[in-house]
Amino acid sequence: MALASSRQPAPKSRWSLTPRAREGITGWLFALPWILGFIVFTLGPMLFAGYASFTRYNITTPPNWVGTENYERLFRDDRFYTGLGNTLWMVAVKVPIVIVLALVIAMLLNIELPGSRFFRSVFYMPNVLSGAPAVFLWLWMLSPTGLINNFLGLFGIQGPAWWSNANWTKPGLVVMGTWWIGGNILILLAGLKGIPNDLYEAASIDGASGWTRFRFITLPMLSPTIFFQVVTGIIGTFQIFTTAYLITSSSSTGTSSGESLANGGPGQSLLFYVLYLYNRAFGKQGIGFQMGYGSAMAWILFIIILAVTLVQLWLAKRWVHYETEGK
Amino acid sequence: MATIIEQQPTIAPALEGTVKEERLQVPRKPMSPGKIVAFIVLSGMSFLFIVPFVWMLSTSLKGFNDLAGSNWIPNPVTWDNYLNAFGYGMWGRWAMNSITITAFSVFGTVLSTSIIAYSFARLRWPGRDQVFALVLATMMLPGVVTMIPQYILFSKLPAFGFMGSQTWVNTFLPLIVPAFTGNAFYIFLLRQFMRGIPMELSEAARIDGASELRIWWSIVMPLTKPALAAVAIFTFQFVWEDFQGPLLYLPSEKNYTLQIALRFFEASAGGAPAWNYMMAASLVVMLPVLIIFIIFQRYFIEGVTLTGMGGR
Numbered sequence: 001m002a003l004a005s006s007r008q009p010a011p012k013s014r015w016s017l018t019p020r021a022r023e024g025i026t027g028w029l030f031a032l033p034w035i036l037g038f039i040v041f042t043l044g045p046m047l048f049a050g051y052a053s054f055t056r057y058n059i060t061t062p063p064n065w066v067g068t069e070n071y072e073r074l075f076r077d078d079r080f081y082t083g084l085g086n087t088l089w090m091v092a093v094k095v096p097i098v099i100v101l102a103l104v105i106a107m108l109l110n111i112e113l114p115g116s117r118f119f120r121s122v123f124y125m126p127n128v129l130s131g132a133p134a135v136f137l138w139l140w141m142l143s144p145t146g147l148i149n150n151f152l153g154l155f156g157i158q159g160p161a162w163w164s165n166a167n168w169t170k171p172g173l174v175v176m177g178t179w180w181i182g183g184n185i186l187i188l189l190a191g192l193k194g195i196p197n198d199l200y201e202a203a204s205i206d207g208a209s210g211w212t213r214f215r216f217i218t219l220p221m222l223s224p225t226i227f228f229q230v231v232t233g234i235i236g237t238f239q240i241f242t243t244a245y246l247i248t249s250s251s252s253t254g255t256s257s258g259e260s261l262a263n264g265g266p267g268q269s270l271l272f273y274v275l276y277l278y279n280r281a282f283g284k285q286g287i288g289f290q291m292g293y294g295s296a297m298a299w300i301l302f303i304i305i306l307a308v309t310l311v312q313l314w315l316a317k318r319w320v321h322y323e324t325e326g327k
Numbered sequence: 328m329a330t331i332i333e334q335q336p337t338i339a340p341a342l343e344g345t346v347k348e349e350r351l352q353v354p355r356k357p358m359s360p361g362k363i364v365a366f367i368v369l370s371g372m373s374f375l376f377i378v379p380f381v382w383m384l385s386t387s388l389k390g391f392n393d394l395a396g397s398n399w400i401p402n403p404v405t406w407d408n409y410l411n412a413f414g415y416g417m418w419g420r421w422a423m424n425s426i427t428i429t430a431f432s433v434f435g436t437v438l439s440t441s442i443i444a445y446s447f448a449r450l451r452w453p454g455r456d457q458v459f460a461l462v463l464a465t466m467m468l469p470g471v472v473t474m475i476p477q478y479i480l481f482s483k484l485p486a487f488g489f490m491g492s493q494t495w496v497n498t499f500l501p502l503i504v505p506a507f508t509g510n511a512f513y514i515f516l517l518r519q520f521m522r523g524i525p526m527e528l529s530e531a532a533r534i535d536g537a538s539e540l541r542i543w544w545s546i547v548m549p550l551t552k553p554a555l556a557a558v559a560i561f562t563f564q565f566v567w568e569d570f571q572g573p574l575l576y577l578p579s580e581k582n583y584t585l586q587i588a589l590r591f592f593e594a595s596a597g598g599a600p601a602w603n604y605m606m607a608a609s610l611v612v613m614l615p616v617l618i619i620f621i622i623f624q625r626y627f628i629e630g631v632t633l634t635g636m637g638g639r
Contacts (some may be wrong), residue, residue: 006387010486019533020451021541023451024450024451024452024453025452026450026452026539027446027450027451027452027455028446028452030442030445030446030450030539030543031443031446031447031452031455031458033439033443033507033508033509034439034458034508034514035458035461035507035509037505037507037509038461038508040480040508041473041477041480041505041508042465042468044480045406045473045476045477045479045480046472046473046477048476048479048480049472049473049476052475052476052479059479059482075383091457105372108365108368108369108372109369111362111365113358113362113366113369114366115366116369118373119369119370119373119548120628121624121628122376122507122627123372123373123376124624124631125376125377125380125617125620126376126379127631128616128619128620129568129613130616130619131567131568131569131570131586131613132570132586132587132589132612133586133608133609133612134411134609134613136589136593136605136606136609137379137383137609138607140378140383140386140600140605140606141379143602146381147378147379147397150397151397153397158575178374183631185630186632192633208599231440233599235469238350238469238611239470241471241571242570242571245570245574246570246590248455249590249592249594250593250600251594251596251599251600252600259435270596271525274471276473277471277474277475277602281474281475281478281574282478284593290477294475295475295476296473298471298472298473298474298476299472301382301448301469301471301472302468302469302472305469308512309467325443
């Protein structure tokens with residue numbers, strides 16, 4: 001600690017390396033855990049899944065090459081399309097509702113009000129609670145005698161049988177999903193705070209109305225944030241699993257749990273893509289342990305998500321506004 | 328080296344910004360009508376967000392006769408629900424499983440992401456930027472794509488009788504070991520944070536002959552504490568609440584985590600779930616995360632903004 005700072009970084013006798021080379025080696029060594037993890041837990045498995053998707057494989061016996069059979073079967077599989085359809089339904093309905101609702105609340109929070117920090121914490125609180133307890137809470141909230149139906153009853157409305165009626169299961173999930181918008185709110189709020197105030201002031205001087213300011217200042221300035229949320233929202237929604245698993249394996253869906261899980265809930269209405277993939281690969285109802293088939297599904301999902309993201313990026317050029325001047 | 332750090336008290340302000348700004352509010356003016364309306368709307372909405380928690384607590388204290396009613400105050404208040412819910416099954420063991428997995432994962436993630444981020448942020452090495460681009464790319468990779476092949480991998484890796492299993496399946500290893508290889512989101516977060524620390528600090532230490540390991544541990548780690556706290560807290564939350572991992576890798580009852588145990592508890596009721604017991608058990612399972620949130624909400628809220636992790 002007390003060493004004079006004028007001393008040269010003297011090369012140690014053990015190492016005849018230049019400081020630059022030493023830094024390079026240290027850099028690689030420090031990054032090595034990630035590189036190894038990437039190869040062993042991500043890249044290797046992904047490539048193996050690519051190979052396995054052309055085989056018949058149940059883990060216990062060696063893979064058996066079958067060419068494109070899995071893909072051919074998949075494209076004729078009704079449940080594959082049901083799973084895809086249910087998943088797309090959620091993407092189309094849930095993602096926009098979540099973002100619009102989050103934007104409204106974020107804009108309210110952006111007004112300087114007493115208690116705004118308290119409100120922010122309250123809206124974020126549900127986000128720290130995911131997993132089984134939260135799903136069971138909502139199974140109960142939306143059960144026939146649950147709080148929501150009791151509340152609707154006050155107005156003489158007969159609430160639906162959310163979890164056992166095929167038409168209401170997915171809307172039930174959307175209602176449930178609106179509880180977890182705290183993260184979206186916080187990010188949108190940060191985006192709103194980043195918009196320079198002088199833009200609004202200049203617009204007010206020019207006599208712009210509230211709506212005009214929202215439409216021509218807030219939305220364009222916020223569009224990168226919104227775009228990011230749309231992309232991550234779609235990727236996340238494509239991967240719905242835990243919620244669907246817990247609901248379809250619960251007796252709340254009105255049938256015996258094993259059967260309901262394998263079928264994807266009432267009328268296959270909760271058979272989401274990943275749930276079907278899980279049933280194929282790990283299910284115990286006679287269709288399980290088809291690792292080759294499951295791998296083919298995983299690769300198709302990867303390609304779908306990649307395509308959706310690329311399309312989003314392409315569309316983004318038309319509506320996302322990036323501040324580039326002066327940078 | 329401690330002296331160097333003390334001289335630089337303003338190095339890590341990145342996390343402070345958002346909260347401090349609001350404390351600087353000017354003396355309060357009377358609220359305009361528009362603001363009053365906004366305040367009422369916000370109050371109403373935040374009330375709706377709290378209602379499920381209150382309903383959960385209320386249900387957990389209701390007797391069976393009371394369950395279908397819409398009364399908020401249980402009549403009578405049935406504390407026995409908690410005893411009954413936990414009187415059955417190996418809850419103590421399941422809690423220990425959850426605690427063990429979570430503790431190792433948090434430790435592994437904080438340690439590995441920090442040293443990996445240090446390499447990307449503060450060392451120059453050939454191929455660094457390409458590898459970092461790869462890190463960013465994996466952030467967009469859907470986790471389910473690797474679910475099946477990872478399972479195959481872990482079902483082939485030998486465990487030599489660890490936890491009574493011949494392969495990694497049915498041990499905690501598949502849930503803990505990957506944590507030691509870092510997480511793309513947190514590597515990104517810490518890298519951004521570490522780049523904000525002046526390079527002169529590292530250079531001064533290097534001239535004094537400190538190794539990179541020493542610089543990472545004694546200079547950079549202490550200065551990234553707020554970001555490390557965010558990483559630890561998020562990891563704690565996600566591992567504690569993980570359902571998919573334990574569902575795949577911990578099939579035998581003695582190895583369940585609390586999340587799987589809840590589902591097991593519900594299924595073992597046979598017919599319709601006993602919602603008062605379910606809510607009592609669920610509330611206890613989510614309590615640790617809730618307490619951590621109430622104590623450390625600052626880090627949660629700032630961490631979300633920094634990582635952009637809006638989803639669940």
